[in-house]
Amino acid sequence: MNTQYRPSFATEELVFHGDxxxxxxxxxxxxxxxxxILVDAESQPDDYFSCYPKKHIVYNTEIIYIGTLGDIPCYCFELEEELVEGNMQYFDLHDLYGTIDEEMLGIASRAVQMADFYRTHRYCGLCGGTTHYVPEETGMQCHNCEHLAYPRISPAVIILIEKEENLLMARSKHFPDGVYGxxxxxxxxxxxxxxxxxREIKEEVGISVKDLNYFASQPWPFPSSLMLGFTANFAEGEIDVDVNEIEEACWFHVDEIPKLPGKKSISRALIDHFIDKHESCK
Structure with a gap:
């Protein structure tokens, strides 16, 4: 496990069920x-979330408590309509990366996911009744049948596969030109x-691996996922890509790594780990 890795979009200081x-x-x-997220673009990043935007909250909008930072409670709410007035602008989490500090980005990530959970669970999946937010359970409960739904977190794996000084990299058709992951x-x-x-390795690139080791995890709110990173060594097989998943996969020497994903992803952290390990051996 890499104890030095500090993932983006993760909060470590927010007490989810605090005072x-x-x-x-x-x-x-x-x-x-x-x-x-709606913010006042003319304010300083440190002040983005310090004001209560009353005029943007319609009647009976549910304000959701998402945790306490130090002694400061944090709230999110889903706006019914896209409201923009004056200097108010909407930013997605990618836009806020590098603008606000990492802890606040993690709290914003939780806010986005909790507001989206509220937006998509206003009606019960069992009986169709209306629901309300239950903060102590972090869930949406039906007024009628009392069924309780929790935020969905989808676990996903991402694996760095190495063969001596070579790294297996693949690119999706959705990646920017020249970028491999x-x-x-x-x-x-x-x-x-x-x-x-x-299974994913066998399905996507047709090879087998050994020495699978856990690296670190990252909350990935695009949408609500948890990325679990691993390293592994090549065992056997020839690259045979699943064209429905990726368009190309090949081995790259540590000195010939192509254009990399952005630093906000665990993919980049894994690749940087591979590069650093081999550079220290030179």
Whole structure:
């Protein structure tokens, strides 16, 4: 496990079920509309979430408590309509990366996911009744049948595969030109994380690996996923790509790594780890 890795979009200081009653009156607010956050673009990044935007909250909008930072409670809410006035602008989480500090980005990520959970679970999946948010359960409960739904987190694996000084990299047709990444995929129902890693590798690039080791994890809110990173060594086989998943995969020497993903992803952290390890051996 890489204990030095600090993932983006992760909060480590927010107490999810902390003290919501702040006598000082301070709070942080995260207005969200369809996974984008509304902020005053003319304010300083440190002040983005310090104001309560009353005029943007329609009657009976549910304000969701998402945790306490120090002694400051944090809230999010889903805006019914896309409202922009004056200097107010919508930003997605990618836009906020590098603009606000990492801890605040993690809290904003939680706010987006919780507001989206509220937006998509206003009606019960069992009986169709209306629901309400239950903060102590972090869930949406039906007024009628009392069925309780929780935020969905989808686990996914991403694996760095090496063969001596070579790294297996693949590119999706959705990647920007020249950018390569690592083999990744979602965990299926009924399988372990380890099995998912071996299955995804076999399905996408046709090879087998050994020495599968956990590296680190990253909350990945695009949408609500948890990326579990691994390293592995090549065992056997020839590259045979699944064209429905990726368009190309090949081995790259450590000195010839192509254009890399952005630093905000665990994919980049894994690749940097591989490069650093081999550079230290020179």
């Amino acid at each position: 919501e009653n702040n006598t000082g009156g301070k709070a942080l607010y995260f207005p969200v509309h369809q996974r984008k 690592l083999v990744a995929g979602f965990v299926e129902a009924g399988e372990t994380i380890e099995h998912a890693a071996h």
